[in-house]
Amino acid sequence: xxxxxxxxxxxxxxxxxxxxxxxxxxxxxxxxxxxxxxxxxxxxxxxxxxxxxxxxxxxxxxxxxxxxxxxxxxxxxxxxxxxxxxxxxxxxxxxxxxxxxxxxxxxxxxxxxxxxxxxxxxxxxxxxxxxxxxxxxxxxxxxxxxxxxxxxxxxxxxxxxxxxxxxxxxxxxxxxxxxxxxxxxxxxxxxxxxxxxxxxxxxxxxxxxxxxxxxxxxxxxxxxxxxxxxxxxxxxxxxxxxxxxxxxxxxxxxxxxxxxxxxxxxxxxxxxxxxxxxxxxxxxxxxxxxxxxxxxxxxxxxxxxxxxxxxxxxxxxxxxxxxxxxxxxxxxxxxxxxxxxxxxxxxxxxxxxxxxxxxxxxxxxxxxxxxxxxxxxxxxxxxxxxxxxxxxxxxxxxxxxxxxxxxxxxxxxxxxxxxxxxxxxxxxxxxxxxxxxxxxxxxxxxxxxxxxxxxxxxxxxxxxxxxxxxxxxxxxxxxxxxxxxxxxxx
Numbered sequence: 251x252x253x254x255x256x257x258x259x260x261x262x263x264x265x266x267x268x269x270x271x272x273x274x275x276x277x278x279x280x281x282x283x284x285x286x287x288x289x290x291x292x293x294x295x296x297x298x299x300x301x302x303x304x305x306x307x308x309x310x311x312x313x314x315x316x317x318x319x320x321x322x323x324x325x326x327x328x329x330x331x332x333x334x335x336x337x338x339x340x341x342x343x344x345x346x347x348x349x350x351x352x353x354x355x356x357x358x359x360x361x362x363x364x365x366x367x368x369x370x371x372x373x374x375x376x377x378x379x380x381x382x383x384x385x386x387x388x389x390x391x392x393x394x395x396x397x398x399x400x401x402x403x404x405x406x407x408x409x410x411x412x413x414x415x416x417x418x419x420x421x422x423x424x425x426x427x428x429x430x431x432x433x434x435x436x437x438x439x440x441x442x443x444x445x446x447x448x449x450x451x452x453x454x455x456x457x458x459x460x461x462x463x464x465x466x467x468x469x470x471x472x473x474x475x476x477x478x479x480x481x482x483x484x485x486x487x488x489x490x491x492x493x494x495x496x497x498x499x500x501x502x503x504x505x506x507x508x509x510x511x512x513x514x515x516x517x518x519x520x521x522x523x524x525x526x527x528x529x530x531x532x533x534x535x536x537x538x539x540x541x542x543x544x545x546x547x548x549x550x551x552x553x554x555x556x557x558x559x560x561x562x563x564x565x566x567x568x569x570x571x572x573x574x575x576x577x578x579x580x581x582x583x584x585x586x587x588x589x590x591x592x593x594x595x596x597x598x599x600x601x602x603x604x605x606x607x608x609x610x611x612x613x614x615x616x617x618x619x620x621x622x623x624x625x626x627x628x629x630x631x632x633x634x635x636x637x638x639x640x641x642x643x644x645x646x647x648x649x650x651x652x653x654x655x656x657x658x659x660x661x662x663x664x665x666x667x668x669x670x671x672x673x674x675x676x677x678x679x680x681x682x683x684x685x686x687x688x689x690x691x692x693x694x695x696x697x698x699x700x701x702x703x704x705x706x707x708x709x710x711x712x713x714x715x716x717x718x719x720x721x722x723x724x725x726x727x728x729x730x731x732x733x734x735x736x737x738x739x740x
Contacts, residue, residue, distance in 0.1 A: 251273060256282075258715065265327060278326060282372055282419060282420075289396075290418060297375065298341055303371070307371075330418075332424050336356060337361050345406075348584070358451075359452075360451065373419070377405065380569075383585045385638060395412065396716035400639075407431055425455060428462065428659055429656075429661075432661075434468070436670050438683065439685070440470055441672075445667050446495075449483050452489055453486055454488075458565065465482075476503070476504060479500060479695060493693070503700040511626070513688075514621075515536060515628055517550055523654040534673070544701070551627075560609040569592060614664045617664050629687050634676055667691075671711075672714075
């Protein structure tokens, strides 16, 4: 099988071929490494490529499968993680000069579980500094959107979104404290899931905001997302916030059947400020699901306009606490936007923080009310990806209202799961993905997979390939600050 055919297969398809030995892990890993070599110099998704390690592990996986010791659907498949997830013996930079040489002596629970499942780490992925910076001062270069190189993949899991969309890895892990899995999924036209808070252990994941942080899967298809979550979910003695809630077999939800499923559609706020093409695409997606038997229900979410401001108070206060020592001793080393946000976080009072936490409780109760009349709630993910130069010059204040409604902070504030998938493209130029977001009940990722898979099965958006168009002119000034911070192959 040609390399180009391998990298454009879903992880689920590749898993079936690996299991039956019609394809070898070495072939798969080499195909993705070749794809990285060909594409990543333009996209900039990887900070570190674990080439030699990945090839050695692929050879080991080939021997294991050949000997009948098949571990499951991820055995022999490559994956990559956002570079704020600890990997033992492999540099984990957090996208920052401050930790650019950090080599963890321990493994995160996420990567330990993936490694135990036989998955093969192929590299560490780009992010903005400590998941709260900008592309403007990126010591590891600039990640770009594969659909048009002058546009942003969005962040903070920018490399995860770009790498999956550009078919440089079939599986990626991102983190989400305010939409950082779902925003890149929307901008890059892939599937991104923020699980329920506690569904996935955060041991070994560098904190941004420990009460808002989530880690989750980013893939090209819903089925791939389900098998990736299956592996990384579950209780963990290393993380007291990891829930003991049983993990179901998510593949059983991939039936394509949504007959009778109640989909709540908000009548206010969530469509305000959404561009007409995106809104129309979301409504067409809902019409498709209705044709397949789903029932659309009008819903409203009270106090939703307060979710973003309250989340900003919590996020910046907790980030300032986590980085307090660094901020006191080496503030000048942070990129300016990060330093600005951290210093802002020190000015919130305990009263401010507690009021924000109380609002979280109000929103959680509100979503319990909403889910009393529906099974999932559907909203636009966001507007299409912005240009890189526009994003780089945007004001850094997280307290200012965004140009479109904040459809993401609700999930972090309440801890409920949310999934984003493509539901169309702009007419262009340039042609860019647009996405729909489904929210679900706590620990009910299965229903999110059910509705997302049904919609995916009825459309072909997930099969489209990014053209890597554009000149990347907007990115020319954003280069690594020195050779020490450029991409490393190990």
